[in-house]
Amino acid sequence: MKSLLTRFNIAAFLFLGGLSAALAYDASVRKVDIRKPATVENPSQLPTMLPQATSENKPVIVSTSPVLLPPRSGKNPYSVQNGLPGVNVGYTYYDFQTNACMAERLGYLEDGGERYLQVLWMAAKDSTRGNRQPGFNDSRGSHYNFVDVTDPENPTATLSDWSKVELPNERAGWPSLVQFEDGVVGTPSHNAVFNGTVTKFFVNSGPGDDRFFQQSEVSVPADEALWPRAAVDGEGNVHLIYNRTLPDQSSQLAYRRSTNQGETWEPEIMFTGPSGILPVGQTGTLPGGAGGDTYAITARGPLVVVVYLDGPLRVLTRISTDYGRTWDGQNSLGLLWDAQYNWIDSTEYNNDGIPSITVYSDTIVSPSNQLAVIIDSEGIPHYIMGQTLTYIIQKGLKDNSVSGARRGTIYSVSDDAMYKDLGMFSLRYGDSLMYSMAPAGGGEWDGVGKIVSRRAYTGSSRYPQLGIDDNDNIYMAYCSMKSGDLMPMQIDTTGATADQPDSLVEVDGLFSHVYVTHKPKGVNIWSKPVDITPDGKNCLFSTVCDVVTDQMYIAYSANDMPGDRVTSLELPTMQTDIYVYPFPISSLNTVNSVSEFNTLDVECTVAPNPASNAARVQISGIHAGTLRATLISIQGEEVWSGTVQSAGTSLEFSVPVNHVGSGIYKLVMEQDGKFANQTLSVIK
Numbered sequence: 001m002k003s004l005l006t007r008f009n010i011a012a013f014l015f016l017g018g019l020s021a022a023l024a025y026d027a028s029v030r031k032v033d034i035r036k037p038a039t040v041e042n043p044s045q046l047p048t049m050l051p052q053a054t055s056e057n058k059p060v061i062v063s064t065s066p067v068l069l070p071p072r073s074g075k076n077p078y079s080v081q082n083g084l085p086g087v088n089v090g091y092t093y094y095d096f097q098t099n100a101c102m103a104e105r106l107g108y109l110e111d112g113g114e115r116y117l118q119v120l121w122m123a124a125k126d127s128t129r130g131n132r133q134p135g136f137n138d139s140r141g142s143h144y145n146f147v148d149v150t151d152p153e154n155p156t157a158t159l160s161d162w163s164k165v166e167l168p169n170e171r172a173g174w175p176s177l178v179q180f181e182d183g184v185v186g187t188p189s190h191n192a193v194f195n196g197t198v199t200k201f202f203v204n205s206g207p208g209d210d211r212f213f214q215q216s217e218v219s220v221p222a223d224e225a226l227w228p229r230a231a232v233d234g235e236g237n238v239h240l241i242y243n244r245t246l247p248d249q250s251s252q253l254a255y256r257r258s259t260n261q262g263e264t265w266e267p268e269i270m271f272t273g274p275s276g277i278l279p280v281g282q283t284g285t286l287p288g289g290a291g292g293d294t295y296a297i298t299a300r301g302p303l304v305v306v307v308y309l310d311g312p313l314r315v316l317t318r319i320s321t322d323y324g325r326t327w328d329g330q331n332s333l334g335l336l337w338d339a340q341y342n343w344i345d346s347t348e349y350n351n352d353g354i355p356s357i358t359v360y361s362d363t364i365v366s367p368s369n370q371l372a373v374i375i376d377s378e379g380i381p382h383y384i385m386g387q388t389l390t391y392i393i394q395k396g397l398k399d400n401s402v403s404g405a406r407r408g409t410i411y412s413v414s415d416d417a418m419y420k421d422l423g424m425f426s427l428r429y430g431d432s433l434m435y436s437m438a439p440a441g442g443g444e445w446d447g448v449g450k451i452v453s454r455r456a457y458t459g460s461s462r463y464p465q466l467g468i469d470d471n472d473n474i475y476m477a478y479c480s481m482k483s484g485d486l487m488p489m490q491i492d493t494t495g496a497t498a499d500q501p502d503s504l505v506e507v508d509g510l511f512s513h514v515y516v517t518h519k520p521k522g523v524n525i526w527s528k529p530v531d532i533t534p535d536g537k538n539c540l541f542s543t544v545c546d547v548v549t550d551q552m553y554i555a556y557s558a559n560d561m562p563g564d565r566v567t568s569l570e571l572p573t574m575q576t577d578i579y580v581y582p583f584p585i586s587s588l589n590t591v592n593s594v595s596e597f598n599t600l601d602v603e604c605t606v607a608p609n610p611a612s613n614a615a616r617v618q619i620s621g622i623h624a625g626t627l628r629a630t631l632i633s634i635q636g637e638e639v640w641s642g643t644v645q646s647a648g649t650s651l652e653f654s655v656p657v658n659h660v661g662s663g664i665y666k667l668v669m670e671q672d673g674k675f676a677n678q679t680l681s682v683i684k
Contacts, residue, residue, distance in 0.1 A: 083534065084533065084534060084537060084539075084558050084577070084579055085532055085533065085579070085581045085583075086155060086554070086579040086580050086581025086582070087147060087155040087156060087157050087579065087580055087581075088157065088577050088578065088579055089119055089121075089145040089147060089157045089162070089555075089578050089579065089580050090121060090123060090143055090145055090157075090162035090577075090578045091123065091125070091162065091575050091576065091577050091578065092121070092122070092123030092124055092125070092143075092557070092575075092576050092578065093124050093125070093126060093127040093573055093574075093575060093576070094122065094123060094124035094140045094173075094566065095540075095557060095559060095564045095565055095566065095574075095576040096122075096564050096565075096566035096567070097121075097122055097540075097541040097557065098174075098227075098293055098463070098541065099227065099292040099293050099294075099369075099455070100292050100293050100294045100295075100309075100369035100370060100371075100458075101229075101293055101294060101295060101296045101369070101370060101371050101372065101463075102372075102463045102464070102465050102541055102542070102543050103174070103175065103176040103177075103229055103293075103543070104176060104177050104178075104229075104231075104465075104543065104545075104546065105119060105120050105121060105175065105176075105177050105543040105555055106118070106119055106177065106543060106544070106545035106553055106555055106580070107177050107178075107179030107185055107545070108179075108545050108547040108549075108553060109179070109183055109207060111207075113150070114148070114150045115148070115149045115150045115549075116146060116147065116148055116149065116150075116207060116208075117146075117147040117149055117545065117553055117580060118144070118146055118147075118177065118179060118183075118185050118207060118208075119144065119145045119146070119147055119177075119555060119578075119580055120142050120143070120144055120165070120175040120176075120177045120185070120187055121142070121143050121145075121175070121555070121557075121578050122140065122141070122142060122143070122173035122174060122175060123140070123141070123142075123143040123162065123164075123173075123578070124139045124140040124141070125139060125162070126138070126139040127573055127575070138169065138171045139164075139168065139171075140171050140172065140173050141164045141165060141166040141170060141171075141172040141173050141189070142164065142165040142166060142172065142173050142174075142175035142187055142189050142202075143162050143163060143164055143165065144159070144163055144165060144185075144204070144210045144212070145157050145158075145159050145162065145163075145210075145580075146158045146159050146207065146208040146210070147580050149551070149553065149580075149582045152550075152551050152582035152584065153582075155580060155581075155582055157580070158208065159208075159210055161210070163210040163211075165187065165189065165202050165212040166189055166191065166200075166202070166212075170191050171191070172189045172190065172191040172200075173189060173190070174188070174189060174190050174226075174227050174228060174293075175187040175188070175189060176188055176228055176229045176230040177230075178230045178231060178232040178238055179232070180232060180236055180261060181236060182206065183206050183207040184203055184204060184205065184206055184261070185203065185204050185207075186201060186202065186203040186215070186230070186232075186238060186261060186262050187201070187202055187203075187212075187230065188200065188201050188202075188218065188228035188229075188230050188240055188242070188262075189201075189202060189228070190225065190226045190227060190228060190242070197224055197225065197226050198217055198218070198219050198225060199217075199218040199219050199225040199226070199228045199240070199242055200214055200215075200216065200217050200218065201214070201215045201216050201217075201218055201238075201240075201258070201262035202214055202215060202262075203215050203261060203262060215261065215262040215263050216258075216262055216263055216264060216265065218240065218242075218256060218265055219242075219268075224244065224245035224246075225242045225243070225244055225254065226242060226243045226245065226293075227242060227243050227292060227293035228240055228241070228242040229241050229242070229293065229295060229296060229297050230297070231297045231298050231299040231304065232299060233299040233300070233301065233302065233303070233304055233323050233324065234299075234300065234301040234302060234323070235259075235302075235323050236259075236261065237257055237258065237259050237299075237323050237324055238257065238258040238261065238262050239255070239257055239297060239299055239304050239324050240255065240256050240257070240258070240265070241253060241254065241255050241271075241295055241297050241306055241308075242254055243289065243291060243292060243293060244268075244270070246273075250273060250288050250289075251288065251289045251290070251291035251292070252270055252271075252272045252273040252275075252276070252288060252289045253270070253271040253272045253289045253295055253306075253308050254268050254269070254270055254271070255268070255269045255270075255271055255306070255318075255324075255327070256268050256269070257324045257325075269327060271286075271289075271306065271308065271318055271327075272286055272287065272288055272289040272308075272310055272311075273285075273286060273287070273288045273289065274286070277327050277328055278328065278333070279328055279329060279330055279331075279332050279333050280328050280329070280330065281330075286310070287310050287311045287312055288310070288311040289308070289309075289310060289311060290308070290309040290310055290311055290313070290369065292369070294308060294309040294369040294371070295307065295308035295309070295371065296308075296371050296372050296373050297373075298373050298374055298375055298381075298546070299324075299375070300375040300379070301379070302321055302322055302323050303319065303320070303321060303375055303379055303381075304319070304320040304323065304324045305317060305318070305319050305320075305373050305375060305381045306318040306319075306373075307336070307371050307372075307373045307381075307383055307385075308371070309367060309369055309371065312338075312410070313339065313366055313367055313390065313410055313457070314335060314337065314338045314339075314367065315335075315336040315337040315338075315367045315371065315383075315385050316333065316334065316335055316336060317333075317334045317336055317373075317381065317383070317429070318332060318333060318334075319331065319332055319333075319334070319381070320332065334429075336383060336385065336427060337367050337385055337425070337427075337434070339364055339365070339366035339367060339390070340364070341361035341362060341364060341391070341392050342361060342362045342608070343359050343360070343361055343394075344360060344361065344362050344608075345359070345360040346358065346359045346360065348398060354397065355397070355398040355399065356395070356396065356397060356398055357395070357396065357397070357398045357406075358393060358394070358395045359393070359394040359395075359406070359408075360391070360392075360393055360394075361391050361392040361393075361394075362391065362608065362610055362683075363389055363390070363391040363413060363610060363683050364389070364390065364391070364609075364610055364681060365387050365388070365389060365422065365610075365664060365681050366387075366388055366389070366390045366410075367385050367386065367387075367388070368385070368386030368387055368388035368457055368458050368459045369386065369388075369455075369457045369458060370384075370385070370386030370424065370458060370459070370461070370462050370463065370464055371383070371384065371385055371386070371464070372384040372464040372465055372466050372476070373466070374466040374467070374468050374474060374546060376468060376472040376474070376521075377470075377472050378472070380428060380429055380430070381428075381429040382426065382427070382428050382429070382466070382474055383426065383427045383428075383429070384424055384425070384426055384438075384464040384466065384476065385424060385425045385426075385427065385434070386424050386458065386459050386461060386462065386464065387422040387423060387424060387425065387459050387461075387664070388412065388413075388419075388422070388457055388458060388459040389412070389413035389418055389419065389422070389459075389683075390410050390411060390412055390413065390457070391410075391411055391413070392408045392409065392410055392411070393408065393409055393411060394406050394407065394408035394409075395407065395408070412456040412457050414456075416447075416449070416450055416451045416454065416460070417447040417448075417662075418662055418683075419440060419451075419459050419460035420440055420445055420446070420447035420460070420661070420662070420663060421439070421440070421633065421661070421662065421663020421664055421665075422439070422440060422459045422460055422461070422663065422664060423436060423437060423438045423439035423440055423443075423459070423460070423461045423664075424436075424437055424438040424459075424461050424464060424478070425437070426519065426524075426526065428524070431524075433524070435524045435525070435526070436664060436666075436679075437476075437517065437519075437526035438461045438464065438476065438478050438480075438515070438517060438526070438529065439461065439480075439529070440459075440460035440461055440480050440481065441460070441480050441481050441482055441483055441513075442480065442482070442513075442515050442528070442529040442530075442531055443528065443529065444482075444483055445460065445480070445481055445482070445483050446483045446484075447661075448483070448484075448486075448508070449481065449486050449507075449508045449509065449510040450491070450507040450508060450509050450510060450562075451481060451510055452489070452491055452507070452509040452510065452562040452563030452568060452571075453562075453563035453564045453567035453568045455567060460480060460481065461478050461479070461480045462478065462479045462480070463477075463478055463479045463540070463541055463542055463543075464476055464477075464478045465477050465478070465542060465543045465544040466544060466546065467544040467545055467546050467547065467548040467552055467553070468546060468547075468548060469547075469548040469549065469585075471521060472521040473518060473519070473520050473521055473548075474518060474519045474521075475516065475517075475518045475544065475548050475552050475585065475588075476516070476517050476518065476519075476526075476544065477514055477515065477516050477542040477543070477544045477552070477554050477556075478514075478515055478517075478529075478542060479512050479513065479514055479515070479539065479540055479541070479542055479556075480512070480513060480515055481510040481511065481512060481513065482510075482511065482513045482531060482535065485510065485511045485513070485535045485536070486508040486509065486510060486511070487508070487509045487511065487536075487561065487562055488506065488507075488508055488509075489506075489507060489508075489509045489561065489562065489563075490504040490505065490506055490507075490570070491504065491505065491507055491509070491563065491568055491570060491571070492504055492505075492568065492569075492570045493505055493507075504570060509561070509562035509563060510562055511535065511536065511537060511538050511539075511562050512538050512539055512540050512562065513531050513532075513533045513539055514531075514532050514533045514539045514542045514554065514556050515529035515530065515531055515532070516529065516530050516532055516552060516554070516583060516588060517529045517530070517588070517589075518585065518588050518591070519591065520591055523591055525591050526591070527588055527589040527590065527591045528589040529589075530587065530588060530589060532554075532581070532583060533556070533558070536560075537558050537559070537560065538558065538559050538560065538561055538562050538563070539556050539557070539558045540556065540557050540558075540564065541556060541557050542554060542555070542556045543555045543556070548585065550584060550585060550586070551582040551583060551584055551585065552582070552583040552584075552585055553580070553581075553582055553583075554580070554581045554582075554583055555578065555579065555580045555581070556578075556579055556581070557576050557577070557578055557579075558576065558577050558578075558579060559574055559575065559576040559577065560574065561574065599674060599675065599676065600621075600622070600669065600670070600671055600674035600675055600676035601621060601676075602619050602620060602621035602622055602669070602676050603619070603620045603621055604617065604618065604619045604620075604669070604676060604678055605617070605618045606618075606655075606667065606678050606680055609680055609681060610680075610681035610682060610683040611655075611657050611680065611681070611682055611683075612657070612658070612682065612683055613656070613657065613658045614654050614655060614656050614657060614658065615654070615655045615657060615667075615680055616652065616653075616654055616655075617629070617652065617653050617654070617655060617667070617669075617678075618650070618651075618652050619650065619651050619652075619669065619676075620649060620650040620651075621649060621650075622646055622649060622650070622651060622671055623646070623649065623671070624646055624647055624648055624649075625645070625646060625671065625672070626643055626644075626645060626646075626671070627643065627644050627645075627646055627651060627669055627670070627671045628641065628642070628643045628669070628670045628671070629641065629642055629643075629644065629653065629655065629667060629668070629669050629670075630667070630668045630669075630670070631655060631657070631660075631665050631666070631667055631668075631680070632665060632666045632667075632668060633660075633663065633665055633666075639659075639660050639665065640655065640656065640657075640659075640660070642655075655667060655680070657680070657682045660682055661682070662682050662683055663681075663682055664679060664680075664681055664682075665679070665680045665681075665682060666678075666679060666680075667679070667680050
């Protein structure tokens with residue numbers, strides 16, 4: 001069982017209009033010699049919780065599929081190289097949509113043989129943003145359109161006026177669309193007021209109606225309720241999560257429920273921090289939230305599922321099985337991914353005569369702030385978790401027997417090239433394996449170029465959004481770069497605040513592309529991603545309707561320069577267009593599955609992991625004979641293989657990695673046609 005407590009001291013969030021500049025940020029990876037880990041005190045063991053997706057109480061094993069077969073190539077029927085795919089539904093000069101996790105922005109409905117989408121997007125029609133002062137784009141808010149997608153090759157935006165939901169003079173936005181059974185659309189919106197920020201809830205009167213009215217004010221200004229996300233369940237109840245900034249400036253994840261389409265709201269429940277609700281019978285205090293909108297929510301039938309990042313950079317889930325009435329059931333709280341750091345170096349010194357120490361961890365693949373979740377027809381949640389690179393520096397007393405003797409900070413690696421072989425993981429709730437998917441650049445990025453406006457604790461694949469069809473096949477869109485699609489440009493890479501002058505440097509900025517992939521039911525392999533957007537256009541913030549028919553319904557933003565002007569204030573203001581694109585699922589790449597019954601049931605450890613020169617493998621549970629080991633890159637390329645002879649039930653052997661680049665690799669071990677695998681990270 002995992003403890004939810006930690007002693008990591010996460011620095012305050014500072015993001016412009018959102019998340020934060022960093023938990024703690026460093027310009028480069030600290031390279032250290034591998035040595036015996038320093039002895040450190042384990043975190044206090046207080047509340048326990050559901051084990052992180054286990055099989056017979058074994059911890060999650062990060063894995064790719066046992067065999068990567070070359071996919072058959074899909075074909076995009078629309079000529080995206082000659083223009084942006086889909087229909088233009090609106091525009092904005094405020095070109096930002098989320099600090100971390102993208103909200104649902106599309107609602108699907110049918111009327112006889114006709115198909116429609118209701119669309120919400122955060123936008124500002126006013127190009128004036130002031131002189132780098134707080135409050136620019138006062139016209140920012142949620143905007144609505146109604147799109148006819150009956151003919152998917154010729155979608156039509158039925159409303160010519162890109163209408164704002166909130167009052168004209170309110171700085172608002174961050175919509176999260178919920179669609180009720182009668183076609184009425186509702187959305188929360190956080191509104192900046194003179195003494196704080198409140199979250200309000202709006203609805204229209206039905207499909208195609210762009211006149212919204214305020215149902216309620218979910219919170220009072222002192223609550224500082226920001227970046228809301230909403231979902232609707234099988235009874236029509238609205239479930240709302242949001243970042244709650246408390247008087248002590250801590251950021252916590254809060255929840256409220258409405259049983260009358262947002263007219264009134266039940267009392268607030270906290271999911272993080274000292275007031276965080278625990279399963280019945282458990283006691284203790286939960287860590288705080290990660291801040292920003294590092295969370296996602298979905299609902300289906302009686303199930304409501306939340307996935308979120310907490311302060312120690314762990315991915316957790318909350319599950320209600322009774323339409324959100326209760327959140328303290330035995331299995332209501334689960335740990336999905338807790339990155340395991342190893343202490344590998346230390347420096348001892350005296351601090352005012354007190355023996356002190358600084359302890360360094362290795363640099364490992366850990367959860368990013370990019371998350372998504374969807375529920376299948378059997379009531380099983382499916383999660384997407386982004387990958388990033390982090391390490392810890394812990395400082396304090398040499399004598400670690402004293403409570404609170406040391407505090408640590410999690411640092412994010414800033415070198416974009418280090419993220420070349422990263423992507424995301426998928427996890428089916430209850431499974432023991434996470435599977436690599438959504439690689440950077442569709443698996444073909446060469447590591448050249450600057451990911452402009454990439455915020456700390458993100459990776460090279462961003463903004464995952466999920467959809468599902470009637471057969472429980474799952475579909476996803478995400479944003480990443482494309483090799484060679486670059487623009488020379490000047491940006492500020494110093495992280496200077498708004499009141500400091502820019503320090504501009506010349507970089508080759510990478511245009512962002514939208515990729516789509518899918519995973520058939522019963523298969524853990526995701527298809528090779530398809531790039532659906534053209535070169536020379538910066539396509540960001542993809543969102544996918546959770547209903548998939550013979551089409552994936554996708555919305556995204558596009559303009560002519562890499563990055564976004566909210567994160568990178570030095571970039572020029574320009575118009576950004578919003579597109580809705582019905583993408584035919586027949587154009588996705590084919591998934592080639594392999595049997596999962598030929599499993600080699602063994603115990604295996606790999607250390608060090610990450611490795612830089614070689615990794616030592618210890619395996620037990622085999623039999624005497626030949627074992628073949630193969631190291632495979634995330635693109636499916638075999639980079640090393642060897643055979644070893646075992647005289648008994650256990651074996652040790654070495655895997656050289658000095659000849660391969662930094663990234664994530666799959667180590668496959670085969671004996672008599674049965675396979676076992678482990679993930680090996682390489683850091684150079």
